[in-house]
Amino acid sequence: MRTISQEELYTAVANLVVQANFHLPDHVVQALSHMRNSEQKPLPKETLNILLQNATIAATKHIPLCQDCGSVIVFLQIGTGVTIDGNLEEIINRAVADTYKSHYLRPSIVKDPLFDRTNTGTNTPAFIHTEIAEGNSVVITVYIKGGGSENMSSIKMFTPTADSEEIIDYIVTTVKQAGPNPCPPLFLGIGIGGTADVAMLNAKKAVLQKEPHPKEEYRKLEEVILQRCNNTGVGPLGFGGNHTVAMVRIKEASTHIATLPVALNLNCHSLRYRSTIL
Amino acid sequence: MKTIDLHTPISDYDLQQLKAGDFITISGTIYTARDKAHKKIAELIAQQKSLPIDFTNAVLYYAGPSPAPPGMPIGAIGPTTSYRMDAYTDIMLSLGVRMFIGKGSRSSEVKKLFVNYKAVYCSSFGGAAAYLNQCVVDAQIIAFEEFGPEAIYKLTVEKFPAIVINDTYGGDLYA
Numbered sequence: 001m002r003t004i005s006q007e008e009l010y011t012a013v014a015n016l017v018v019q020a021n022f023h024l025p026d027h028v029v030q031a032l033s034h035m036r037n038s039e040q041k042p043l044p045k046e047t048l049n050i051l052l053q054n055a056t057i058a059a060t061k062h063i064p065l066c067q068d069c070g071s072v073i074v075f076l077q078i079g080t081g082v083t084i085d086g087n088l089e090e091i092i093n094r095a096v097a098d099t100y101k102s103h104y105l106r107p108s109i110v111k112d113p114l115f116d117r118t119n120t121g122t123n124t125p126a127f128i129h130t131e132i133a134e135g136n137s138v139v140i141t142v143y144i145k146g147g148g149s150e151n152m153s154s155i156k157m158f159t160p161t162a163d164s165e166e167i168i169d170y171i172v173t174t175v176k177q178a179g180p181n182p183c184p185p186l187f188l189g190i191g192i193g194g195t196a197d198v199a200m201l202n203a204k205k206a207v208l209q210k211e212p213h214p215k216e217e218y219r220k221l222e223e224v225i226l227q228r229c230n231n232t233g234v235g236p237l238g239f240g241g242n243h244t245v246a247m248v249r250i251k252e253a254s255t256h257i258a259t260l261p262v263a264l265n266l267n268c269h270s271l272r273y274r275s276t277i278l
Numbered sequence: 279m280k281t282i283d284l285h286t287p288i289s290d291y292d293l294q295q296l297k298a299g300d301f302i303t304i305s306g307t308i309y310t311a312r313d314k315a316h317k318k319i320a321e322l323i324a325q326q327k328s329l330p331i332d333f334t335n336a337v338l339y340y341a342g343p344s345p346a347p348p349g350m351p352i353g354a355i356g357p358t359t360s361y362r363m364d365a366y367t368d369i370m371l372s373l374g375v376r377m378f379i380g381k382g383s384r385s386s387e388v389k390k391l392f393v394n395y396k397a398v399y400c401s402s403f404g405g406a407a408a409y410l411n412q413c414v415v416d417a418q419i420i421a422f423e424e425f426g427p428e429a430i431y432k433l434t435v436e437k438f439p440a441i442v443i444n445d446t447y448g449g450d451l452y453a
Contacts, residue, residue, distance in 0.1 A: 043279065046301075047403060050403050050409055050439075051403070051405065051406055053406075054408050056353075057409055057412065063411050064344050064407060064408065065354070065407065065428075066354060067343050067354040067355050067358075068358070069354075096337070104346065104347040104353050106342065106345065106353065106427050107426065108427070119426050148382075148404070152361070179382070180382045180401065180452065181359050181382035181383065182359065183381065183404040210353075236403050237403060238382065238451075239404065265382075268405055270405045
């Protein structure tokens with residue numbers, strides 16, 4: 001049995017929080033750059049230009065990519081051959097709280113959703129999802145999710161006989177109705193199947209998948225959804241043009257004979273995450 | 279892109295020349311206010327208490343910045359989603375606000391108010407918060423400090439960029 005120390009976990013989470021908040025992943029920068037180069041209309045082109053400059057300024061001057069330094073979502077795949085020396089949640093929350101303070105990141109979490117919306121001042125609690133995996137390592141992903149795009153999340157429980165066309169319509173309509181509010185061009189995570197809660201969690205996980213779906217039928221569906229969303233003309237920040245969605249990723253799960261949940265995680269153009277393996 | 283450079287205080291003439299889709303920059307003084315500050319102002323008015331600032335001819339920026347690192351007047355400061363402030367926009371207009379900057383679309387009721395009050399709604403660049411930081415020369419908290427990022431800041435800005443969404447004639451870039 002391998003033991004991971006508190007310090008190791010703390011340092012890893014702290015580093016991921018910094019990386020995610022100040023440095024856009026390479027593939028996200030590439031996507032923005034590709035969209036900028038292929039855009040013809042001046043306003044959306046200039047908008048994509050500004051978003052690329054934003055990424056450079058954030059990285060070089062150490063200013064957060066967005067003032068909304070988000071909810072901190074932490075995914076952990078914990079190997080069965082590993083123990084963690086200490087309380088997992090406590091260590092992660094301490095790393096988040098300390099890093100948000102020391103790097104001047106905006107705390108955005110309130111204590112109670114309804115009766116006491118006092119800011120906790122630490123951006124904790126983080127939202128932690130753990131999975132048991134094989135092996136003796138821990139895969140940690142820190143995902144920073146802004147409130148504006150999270151507010152545009154959507155789930156629909158389809159009847160099991162629904163076809164992919166109905167699902168595409170629902171997704172495209174949701175993206176169009178969200179319009180400029182979630183800060184397009186969007187990185188769109190889609191969870192299909194499972195139970196309602198599993199579909200929503202899979203939608204969150206899907207957006208962090210860099211590669212297209214390994215199965216051809218889902219890969220084609222991703223492409224069709226991308227195309228159809230881009231035909232809406234919403235464009236970067238709602239200013240028009242051909243790029244409303246930058247990327248579509250699907251994560252499916254087995255489901256009950258009576259159900260067909262489809263959940264959408266709309267992520268803004270600033271897809272902020274980082275992973276590491278301990 | 280062709281831009282229209284405006285300086286505060288923004289005049290009626292300035293507002294009337296703006297059309298949906300125009301790229302503008304603002305230099306001068308603007309005030310931040312978001313969800314909690316709006317709610318608080320509405321409460322103070324309902325209680326007939328005095329307000330901490332005079333909003334006559336003000337430019338209001340829906341924003342909650344990240345904390346200022348040492349040596350900078352403010353942290354990251356992009357616009358927040360505007361529709362959440364729709365319920366309070368009539369009040370802010372009646373207090374004299376002439377221009378709002380945020381991101382995203384507004385309700386049809388609020389769009390009518392912009393025409394009635396001859397006010398303008400602009401979107402800045404959502405998520406471009408490090409870029410927009412570079413346009414802020416000075417920042418002072420002037421009300422509701424206890425609200426943290428939701429306090430009202432008085433910002434001195436230079437060439438702060440935005441796009442006109444709703445003009446004084448009912449024009450709507452998102453329509």
